[in-house]
Amino acid sequence: EAQVTQNPRYLITVTGKKLTVTCSQNMNHEYMSWYRQDPGLGLRQIYYSMNVEVTDKGDVPEGYKVSRKEKRNFPLILESPSPNQTSLYFCASSLFSVRGGTNNEQFFGPGTRLTVL
Amino acid sequence: AQKITQTQPGMFVQEKEAVTLDCTYDTSDPSYGLFWYKQPSSGEMIFLIYQGSYDQQNATEGRYSLNFQKARKSANLVISASQLGDSAMYFCAMREGRDNYGQNFVFGPGTRLSVLP
Numbered sequence: 001e002a003q004v005t006q007n008p009r010y011l012i013t014v015t016g017k018k019l020t021v022t023c024s025q026n027m028n029h030e031y032m033s034w035y036r037q038d039p040g041l042g043l044r045q046i047y048y049s050m051n052v053e054v055t056d057k058g059d060v061p062e063g064y065k066v067s068r069k070e071k072r073n074f075p076l077i078l079e080s081p082s083p084n085q086t087s088l089y090f091c092a093s094s095l096f097s098v099r100g101g102t103n104n105e106q107f108f109g110p111g112t113r114l115t116v117l
Numbered sequence: 118a119q120k121i122t123q124t125q126p127g128m129f130v131q132e133k134e135a136v137t138l139d140c141t142y143d144t145s146d147p148s149y150g151l152f153w154y155k156q157p158s159s160g161e162m163i164f165l166i167y168q169g170s171y172d173q174q175n176a177t178e179g180r181y182s183l184n185f186q187k188a189r190k191s192a193n194l195v196i197s198a199s200q201l202g203d204s205a206m207y208f209c210a211m212r213e214g215r216d217n218y219g220q221n222f223v224f225g226p227g228t229r230l231s232v233l234p
C-alpha cells in the first residue's frame with residue numbers, strides 16, 4: 001500500500017529535550033516536506049527536500065532541522081524544543097518535476113501531535 | 118503577503134444541498150496548480166481535486182467541482198448533494214511552478230464545514 005508513515009503519532013515532552021519525528025514514504029517520491037498545523041493558520045511549511053541531500057527552508061524553519069540521506073526518509077529534528085513548537089505536524093511527499101510540474105499532489109502522513117511542556 | 122485566502126472560517130449547509138467554499142489566491146507565476154484537501158476530525162489530509170492554471174475546463178471529481186476563475190484568481194470548491202460525512206475542515210492550496218520548480222506549496226487557513234441533518 002502506497003503510504004507516508006510518521007512516528008510517533010503522539011508525543012509529550014519537556015522543554016529542551018531533543019526529539020526526532022520520523023517520516024518515511026514508499027512511493028519513490030523525490031519531494032518531501034514537513035508542515036505544522038496551528039488553529040486559524042492552516043498548514044505552514046517548515047522544510048522541504050527536492051531529493052537526497054537537497055533540502056531548503058520553508059516559511060517557518062526556526063527551531064527545526066531536517067536531513068535527507070535516503071530517498072524514502074525525511075526526519076524532523078527539534079534540537080531544543082520549546083512550548084511554541086506544540087503543534088500538529090505533517091510529513092508529505094510527492095513526485096517532483098524539474099520542469100515545474102504543478103499537478104503532483106502531495107500525499108500526507110497521519111500527523112504527529114506534539115506537546116512541549 | 119497571504120497567498121491563499123479563505124474568507125469563510127465556518128460554514129453550515131443542510132444535508133443534500135450544494136455548498137461553495139471560497140478560495141482566492143495570489144501569484145505572479147503563470148504556471149501553478151490549485152488543490153483542495155479535506156481534513157476530517159480524525160486529522161488525516163485527504164486530497165479532493167486539482168486544477169492546473171492552463172486547464173481550459175473546470176475540474177470535477179464525483180460530487181466535487183472546482184469553479185476556476187483565472188482572471189479573478191479564485192478557485193472555489195463546490196460540493197453537490199452534501200452528506201453528513203462531508204463535515205470537516207477544507208483547505209485550499211497552491212503549488213507554483215515555473216519559477217521555482219514547484220517547490221512552494223502554500224495552504225490557506227481553512228474553512229470548517231458542518232453539514233446539518
